[in-house]
Amino acid sequence: MIAIHGLKYRMKAFQLHIERLELMTGLTLLVGKNGAGKSSLLKLLATACSPGEGQIIYDGYESKGHIPVVRSQIGYVPSHVELYGDMNPQQFLQYFAQLKGIDTRSDKDPITYWMERLEIDQYKHKKLKKCSLGMQHRVLFAQALLGRPRYILLDEPLNYLDQRERERMMDILSELSPNRLIVVASHELNEWARLASRIIWLDQGEIRFEGSPQQWVMPCNKNIWEGWIDLDQSFSCFEKEGLVSYREIGGRAHLVWIGQEPPFSGLANKIPDWEEAYLVRSRIRI
Incomplete structure (x- = not known):
């Protein structure tokens, strides 16, 4: 569980303010128009930035005092990021595996597993700057899943993917959601209808709705x-x-x-x- 208490974070136009929120195992869909605070909330949950006020607690660990422990359990894909273009997918994933302290020398090498699962392996020696945006996005998704993270945070994860790739990503998240806490920010609500167990609507930095799909509709x-x-x-x-x-x-x-x-x-x-x-x-x- 992730618990938020008294969170305040200044954005360009207004303040993200969440007095109390609990995120549970399963897939939570985060919705709202551009600038509503979705990406800012995911950055805060990923510890990529810190709130001006308030607490974020991860299964009993407050983020401020336990950053290494918390980050070791987070897989995060932001909506916009520049990859190391001169690296190939294999080098990029090996680099992030080292940062996460993951042993890739075992028989169950997670890099090989996710490259095969996401059909990256045939392009593993191609420089990332020469890969399509869809391929780059799949590589980012693979790095987020390295190390079996407890919390998976995805900002517009279907961007740049064709229908087959979207379905494959959905299938993977469907497998993971019973035992992981997954938060997805997306404008494409209907595509997530078969997976999401909770919906949060952010509007100008405030939560306007938090509940089940049935309550939403x-x-x-x-x-x-x-x-x-x-x-x-x-x-x-x-x-x-x-x-x-x-x-x-x-x-x-x-x-x-x-x-x-x-x-x-x-x-x-x-x-x-x-x-x-x-x-x-x-x-x-x-």
């Missing part, structure tokens, strides 16, 4: 509507803010709409997906 269904209308009605919907999606099929238009009331008769409440629930909460402030 259910209060929003009273404010989201869908159905079919005639095309001669549809022109007026583009002048309003509530339109989520619109498509024309067979001479009619299908709408998904956010609002306290439906804009046309014949629309019915629907159970929203995770991204639709985010739109409802952002616009109506549930």
Whole structure:
């Protein structure tokens, strides 16, 4: 468990302020618009920076007094980082294994294991500066998993990955989540629906929601509507803010709409997906 108490951290536009938060084993999805504080919170959890006030406690160890112990249990992938371009993936992972004090000479060499698992091995001697962004991101993910970390912190981990690579990363995190504390910051909510057990919504440095996927979705269904209308009605919907999606099929238009009331008769409440629930909460402030 990671426990946060009275945390304050000054960002450019405002202050990240979390009075109390407990993160548990499983995958927690951290959502919010750009600049909401997601990356700053992950940096704080990764001990890459320190809070101005407050405590972060990792299974009984406060970060301030136990940095080496805490860091030995953290795997972290920031959203933006420059790799050592003249290194190849194998050298890069060996370097980080040394920093983490990992013995790579055993029969179960973790570098070989993760390079094979993430299909990096065939490029292991290619300089990182000549690798694709997707390959570089997989190398970063591999270094985060070296040493069987207790806490895995990932900032937009699906960036630069194709669909096959995304599914492979999801499968790995699915295997790890029952016994690891994983926090993922992402704008792509629906992709994480099968894995996340908790959702935290950050807005301007404050937690606006913290709870289960069921709690995230259910209060929003009273404010989201869908159905079919005639095309001669549809022109007026583009002048309003509530339109989520619109498509024309067979001479009619299908709408998904956010609002306290439906804009046309014949629309019915629907159970929203995770991204639709985010739109409802952002616009109506549930």
